[in-house]
Structure formats: structure tokens, C-alpha cells
Amino acid sequence: MLLRHTPKEIKERSALVINPAKTCQPIGAMYAALGIHGCMPHSHGSQGCCAYHRSTLTRHYKEPVPGTTSSFTEGASVFGGQANLLQAIDNIFTVYEPEVVAVHTTCLSETIGDDLPQIRDKAFKEGKVPAGKEIIYASTPSYVGSHITGFSNMVKGMVSCLCEATGKKNGKVNVLPGWVEPSDMTEIKRIAAMIGVDITMFPDTSGVLNGPLTGKHRTFAEGGTKIADIRKAGDAIGTLALGEWASADGARTLDSQCKVPCRILDLPIGLSATDRFVDALRIVGGTSVPAELELERGQLVDVISDMHQYFYGKKVALVGDPDQLISLTEFLVNLDMQPVYVVTGTPGKRFERRIKELTADAGFEVKVKAAGDMFLLHQWIKNGPVDLIIGNTYCKYIARDEDIPLVRHGFPILDRVGHQYFPTTGYTGAIRLLEKMLDAFLDRKDRDTPEKHFELVY
Numbered sequence: 298m299l300l301r302h303t304p305k306e307i308k309e310r311s312a313l314v315i316n317p318a319k320t321c322q323p324i325g326a327m328y329a330a331l332g333i334h335g336c337m338p339h340s341h342g343s344q345g346c347c348a349y350h351r352s353t354l355t356r357h358y359k360e361p362v363p364g365t366t367s368s369f370t371e372g373a374s375v376f377g378g379q380a381n382l383l384q385a386i387d388n389i390f391t392v393y394e395p396e397v398v399a400v401h402t403t404c405l406s407e408t409i410g411d412d413l414p415q416i417r418d419k420a421f422k423e424g425k426v427p428a429g430k431e432i433i434y435a436s437t438p439s440y441v442g443s444h445i446t447g448f449s450n451m452v453k454g455m456v457s458c459l460c461e462a463t464g465k466k467n468g469k470v471n472v473l474p475g476w477v478e479p480s481d482m483t484e485i486k487r488i489a490a491m492i493g494v495d496i497t498m499f500p501d502t503s504g505v506l507n508g509p510l511t512g513k514h515r516t517f518a519e520g521g522t523k524i525a526d527i528r529k530a531g532d533a534i535g536t537l538a539l540g541e542w543a544s545a546d547g548a549r550t551l552d553s554q555c556k557v558p559c560r561i562l563d564l565p566i567g568l569s570a571t572d573r574f575v576d577a578l579r580i581v582g583g584t585s586v587p588a589e590l591e592l593e594r595g596q597l598v599d600v601i602s603d604m605h606q607y608f609y610g611k612k613v614a615l616v617g618d619p620d621q622l623i624s625l626t627e628f629l630v631n632l633d634m635q636p637v638y639v640v641t642g643t644p645g646k647r648f649e650r651r652i653k654e655l656t657a658d659a660g661f662e663v664k665v666k667a668a669g670d671m672f673l674l675h676q677w678i679k680n681g682p683v684d685l686i687i688g689n690t691y692c693k694y695i696a697r698d699e700d701i702p703l704v705r706h707g708f709p710i711l712d713r714v715g716h717q718y719f720p721t722t723g724y725t726g727a728i729r730l731l732e733k734m735l736d737a738f739l740d741r742k743d744r745d746t747p748e749k750h751f752e753l754v755y
């Protein structure tokens with residue numbers, strides 16, 4: 298009963314967040330930056346911020362996360378952090394030899410008003426950046442937005458600092474995958490390869506945050522999109538941006554900067570969203586869907602049909618990031634489940650509109666909140682229980698207090714593994730989601746059914 302003081306009575310709150318359903322912008326910027334090969338994420342602020350960002354990513358991915366900091370002290374806080382950043386850039390290229398340094402700001406450097414584009418120019422002019430190496434940057438004040446905003450801002454930073462158009466199209470298709478797991482990035486590439494579309498995906502954290510234990514130390518992992526490939530993204534024939542919140546800004550910037558037309562899609566989680574992704578790939582690449590992928594789709598439909606009775610009518614509380622929740626909500630509605638509470642910590646009224654649209658004809662009432670928190674979700678659950686919670690590890694407190702099964706999904710997952718290696722995107726990923734939900738329902742039934750009704754198969 299760790300949350301025993303959560304009251305049932307709901308009061309309007311405007312200035313107080315309790316148990317947030319988000320984390321800070323630089324964590325997203327750092328995660329995106331790690332998807333570039335040989336990239337050193339750099340936190341322009343105090344050491345404490347950087348330590349927090351790195352440790353949160355490490356706890357989720359169970360991998361070491363490289364990162365450097367401008368190490369602000371009182372002096373930088375008063376006079377600005379330019380000198381610290383210039384010194385840091387010099388040190389980083391000398392000591393760690395990255396291909397690129399990805400600088401993101403923090404609350405403190407944003408409040409001071411440090412001018413990153415100007416400092417970047419100065420670093421180049423003063424010869425602190427070796428030939429062929431790069432600096433990219435993103436403004437990530439954590440008092441607005443969330444880790445998803447930070448991810449989106451860094452993807453936009455990749456585009457504005459690196460992408461170029463030569464005027465000659467290269468026939469490739471850009472895919473901006475949004476904030477998904479490294480396993481999902483592998484899955485997205487696998488689907489594109491099956492359909493025969495030559496893609497450039499950035500960022501790409503597969504092989505970076507789910508790498509093998511080799512016994513040898515290396516500062517930068519093997520994976521990540523190469524800078525040369527991101528530069529050429531300006532010559533692609535099109536861009537598919539997965540997730541309005543995490544990828545759309547980057548794709549639209551690329552469109553206006555290099556005239557690469559873009560389509561904004563939902564994350565390919567669940568049957569319908571994956572169908573749309575596959576269809577978009579097929580159209581933009583001018584190819585057709587192979588039989589192997591049709592087989593995977595058929596298997597998913599088969600599992601849905603075999604197990605439909607266990608999903609039908611189940612009430613679910615969802616909490617997490619907007620792009621994930623939109624696709625999950627649609628998937629649950631497709632399964633005849635009832636996602637009755639949907640909460641994201643990331644702001645944006647259009648999120649609420651989208652969830653309402655997806656559930657409009659489903660025959661149940663949905664409560665949805667953007668810029669909400671887990672305290673509110675808990676209160677909703679106290680006033681109207683659900684059969685399942687889907688969310689990150691912090692949901693375990695609500696799940697335990699209310700005795701409701703929890704399927705861990707989203708960020709961060711601190712107390713389980715698997716998300717790094719097994720995707721939830723694509724058709725096979727959807728089967729994994731079904732398996733996890735089914736396990737949760739049937740384990741609960743096995744636990745709660747009285748002995749006289751206990752059956753081998755329900």
C-alpha cells in the first residue's frame with residue numbers, strides 16, 4: 298500500500314504534478330543521439346543533470362551509456378556556459394574521438410540563454426572540431442514538453458545540421474522511427490527489407506543499446522546510423538515519419554530544407570497501424586508485399602481470432618507516451634477491449650482529440666488526459682476499476698495497491714528485461730503484445746479461481 302494516501306476524490310489541479318507520466322527532455326535527446334554511429338551525447342549543463350540522464354537510460358537498457366557534460370558550476374551559471382562548452386568540445390574530440398558530438402541544453406543553460414548555434418560556429422572557427430567531424434545540437438529545456446519532445450528536437454537537430462540536397466535523388470526512403478526500442482528499430486528495418494524498400498533509418502539505436510557482451514571495451518558501439526547516410530537523407534525520394542510527437546518535426550524540417558516529401562504515420566504497433574506502415578512502404582518504394590509478411594499478418598489475425606474471448610470487453614488503463622498510446626488504443630479497440638483511461642505526461646490537446654476519435658464508435662466512455670500524471674490515473678482507477686494496466690515500471694505501485702495485473706510497456710522499464718530484444722512493432726510484435734496481455738489475464742484467473750472451478754483450460 299505504498300500509494301495508500303491517494304484519495305478517491307478528484308480535485309482540479311493546475312500547478313502541481315504528482316507522480317509524473319514523463320521525464321525530462323534531455324533524456325530523449327540523449328536517446329536519439331545514441332542512434333548515430335560514433336556519437337557522443339553532450340549535456341550542456343551541470344554534472345547532476347547528465348548523471349541523471351545517463352543513469353535513467355542505463356537502468357532501462359541495461360547498457361553503459363556514454364555522455365559528457367559542460368560541468369557548470371556557479372561561474373557558468375552567472376556568466377554563461379560558452380567557455381565550458383568550447384573547452385568540452387576540444388576535450389571530447391581529443392580524448393574520445395567521436396564522429397559527432399550531439400549537444401543538448403538543460404534547464405539551467407536554457408534559463409541563462411546560451412546561444413548554441415553561435416557557440417557551434419565559434420567551435421568550428423577556432424578549429425576545435427577536427428576535419429570531417431560534426432557537432433549537432435538541440436534546444437531541450439525541461440520545463441516544457443517531455444522526453445519525447447527532447448527526442449523530437451534532437452531528430453530535428455540531425456536534419457538541420459547534417460542533411461543536404463545535391464539535387465539528385467538517390468532512390469532511398471527515409472524512415473524516422475520515433476521513440477521505440479532498439480528491437481523495434483531492427484523490426485522496422487526487417488519489414489522494409491522484406492518489402493524490398495531501400496531505407497535510411499535515423500536514429501537507429503539497434504546494436505547500440507542492445508549490444509552483445511564481448512569482453513572488450515569500446516566507447517562507441519557498432520550500431521547507429523552513419524553521418525554520411527544522414528547527410529544523404531536530403532536526396533531521398535520520401536520520408537515516412539513514425540509518430541506525430543517524436544518524428545513529425547524532423548520530417549517536416551527535412552521537407553522544407555531539402556524538398557523530401559513526407560508522410561506522418563502512427564507507430565506500427567498493432568494490426569491496423571502496421572497495415573498502414575506496410576502499405577505506405579509499398580507505395581513509396583513502388584514494390585509489393587511479399588508472401589512472408591502476409592504469413593505473419595495471417596498468424597496475428599489467427600491469434601486474435603483464437604483468443605478473442607479472453608480480450609473481449611476487458612477494461613484497460615493506459616499510461617505512457619503519446620505515439621505509443623495512440624497505436625495501442627487503436628489496437629485494443631480492434632480487439633474489442635476497452636481502453637477506458639488513457640494518460641500521457643506529454644502535453645498536447647490534439648492527443649486527447651485523437652484518442653477520442655479512435656474510441657468514438659467503440660461503445661464505451663473514455664477518459665483521456667494529456668499533460669496528466671499517474672496520481673490522476675490512480676484516482677480514476679479507484680473510482681472505476683480496470684482489468685489491466687499497461688504502462689512503465691512506475692505503474693507497479695498502482696497495480697499492487699489496487700491488485701490489478703500490469704503489462705510493462707513504454708519508458709522506463711527498470712525491473713524487467715526483454716524490451717531491448719523483442720519488438721512490439723510489426724505483426725510479430727503485436728503477437729508478443731497479445732501474449733503478454735493474455736498471460737496477465739490467465740495468470741490472474743489461475744490465481745483467483747476457486748478450486749471447485751479451477752480448470753486446465755478456461
Ligand code: SF4
Nearest residue numbers: 321346349403404439
Ligand atoms: S534540471 Fe532540468 S534538465 Fe536537469 S535533470 Fe532536472 S529537469 Fe532534467
